[in-house]
Amino acid sequence: MQRDINSAIDLQKLNFMIDQAEKKIIPIRNKITCFLGLTGAGKSTLMCFLLKLKPIVEIDDYGQIYIDFIQEEDHKIEIGHSSASCTELPNFRIINGEYYWDCPGLFDNKSIAQEILNLYCIKKIFESPSCFKIVIVVEYQNASVARGRDLANTLRQIVEMFPDQNNLFNCLSIIVTKCDKRNMTSEKFVRILDNLSRENNEFESAIPLLQMLSRAPQKIVIFMTPENAEDLNEELRNKIHACICTASFTKMPILNSLSDRAKLVIDNLLTLYENDIKSEMTKFSKKIFIKFRSETDMNALHQGKAALDDFLSIDPQRFTIQEFESGIINLSNYFTGSEALSDGFRSLTNKINFYNSYRSARSPPINLLSWINPIRYVLE
Numbered sequence: 469m470q471r472d473i474n475s476a477i478d479l480q481k482l483n484f485m486i487d488q489a490e491k492k493i494i495p496i497r498n499k500i501t502c503f504l505g506l507t508g509a510g511k512s513t514l515m516c517f518l519l520k521l522k523p524i525v526e527i528d529d530y531g532q533i534y535i536d537f538i539q540e541e542d543h544k545i546e547i548g549h550s551s552a553s554c555t556e557l558p559n560f561r562i563i564n565g566e567y568y569w570d571c572p573g574l575f576d577n578k579s580i581a582q583e584i585l586n587l588y589c590i591k592k593i594f595e596s597p598s599c600f601k602i603v604i605v606v607e608y609q610n611a612s613v614a615r616g617r618d619l620a621n622t623l624r625q626i627v628e629m630f631p632d633q634n635n636l637f638n639c640l641s642i643i644v645t646k647c648d649k650r651n652m653t654s655e656k657f658v659r660i661l662d663n664l665s666r667e668n669n670e671f672e673s674a675i676p677l678l679q680m681l682s683r684a685p686q687k688i689v690i691f692m693t694p695e696n697a698e699d700l701n702e703e704l705r706n707k708i709h710a711c712i713c714t715a716s717f718t719k720m721p722i723l724n725s726l727s728d729r730a731k732l733v734i735d736n737l738l739t740l741y742e743n744d745i746k747s748e749m750t751k752f753s754k755k756i757f758i759k760f761r762s763e764t765d766m767n768a769l770h771q772g773k774a775a776l777d778d779f780l781s782i783d784p785q786r787f788t789i790q791e792f793e794s795g796i797i798n799l800s801n802y803f804t805g806s807e808a809l810s811d812g813f814r815s816l817t818n819k820i821n822f823y824n825s826y827r828s829a830r831s832p833p834i835n836l837l838s839w840i841n842p843i844r845y846v847l848e
């Protein structure tokens with residue numbers, strides 16, 4: 469099975485996307501507000517709407533209403549008009565001085581690569597801010613069809629990520645999109661939630677949250693399907709902002725989980741990173757060798773040799789990825805002074821560190837000693 473999954477996944481492309489995510493997700497220390505929800509729920513549409521971009525409302529060939537926005541080509545938030553996932557990397561924007569992240573569709577298990585990428589993005593987005601708010605975006609249909617199965621799925625997975633349901637309740641608001649029931653209100657929607665939680669045991673893990681929500685219609689706003697662009701007006705925008713304002717910024721731990729299939733791919737991703745480290749180390753060793761041969765200043769030579777001995781004297785049993793990283797940065801300051809080289813190593817060790825805790829139970833542990841060997845050979 470492992471071969472099947474891996475052959476279907478382009479590891480290089482996944483690696484490229486993770487690098488893109490690393491560049492795109494700037495750590496925000498302040499408060500952030502984050503849109504979470506299934507693919508196609510309308511998170512990117514909501515972001516564009518709150519950004520006051522000029523909307524276009526049209527009817528597609530199947531008679532479905534869709535919303536788009538006039539945007540600059542090179543600074544675009546992609547909106548999906550098919551059932552396939554659209555946002556691959558999160559979008560960051562500042563709205564009224566506040567920091568917002570529009571995340572890729574949660575729980576997008578159609579693609580293992582997207583699942584692995586999402587894990588990285590979500591963790592990076594949530595780990596740096598001082599506190600955050602969560603805006604859950606759900607389609608009205610998810611609550612009204614199949615006894616709310618998709619809504620149950622969304623809530624179950626959000627509760628798994630944020631198991632402290634009291635804190636979760638405090639920091640969240642819910643935006644119900646694509647609602648064509650003109651008389652729908654948040655009070656009615658809360659009653660729908662209440663009934664669903666009684667009728668469908670798929671909501672079981674989120675019952676404490678649902679009970680709190682049943683007394684808090686102010687935390688829910690209905691984003692009616694527009695009939696024309698005029699329906700996407702200031703009044704709706706204000707209602708959405710007011711709803712998001714009912715949530716309080718909170719800091720709580722986030723737990724991520726991965727499917728077993730994704731873990732098998734992680735094993736291979738780690739092997740790819742380890743191979744990259746080894747080949748970078750081989751190149752670095754050559755540079756050290758050349759420097760030794762060409763150095764005429766005996767004092768500098770001794771200092772360099774002492775730094776190398778220091779690096780290689782770390783107890784191999786207790787050598788950690790962090791020690792490797794700081795050792796390499798120290799050495800590269802001595803021998804190359806190249807920041808690009810340090811950054812390259814740092815990026816690889818960050819990714820290895822991150823994914824190391826998500827590998828499958830059966831995969832062999834990373835072999836730090838094999839990373840250092842090329843440098844050892846320089847001294848021999």
Ligand SMILES: Nc1nc2c(ncn2[C@@H]2O[C@H](COP(=O)(O)OP(=O)(O)OP(=O)(O)O)[C@@H](O)[C@H]2O)c(=O)[nH]1
Nearest residue numbers: 508509510511512513535547548554555573646693
């Ligand atoms: N928000 C919202 N979107 C609507 C509504 N009616 C139709 N849509 C359409 O629903 C689709 C939502 O797509 P996106 O905003 O890209 O959804 P998303 O949640 O960002 O999806 P991913 O990026 O895949 O996670 C778009 O085609 C919208 O035009 C509505 O009432 N509200």
Ligand SMILES: [Mg+2]
Nearest residue numbers: 511512554555
């Ligand atoms: Mg999107």
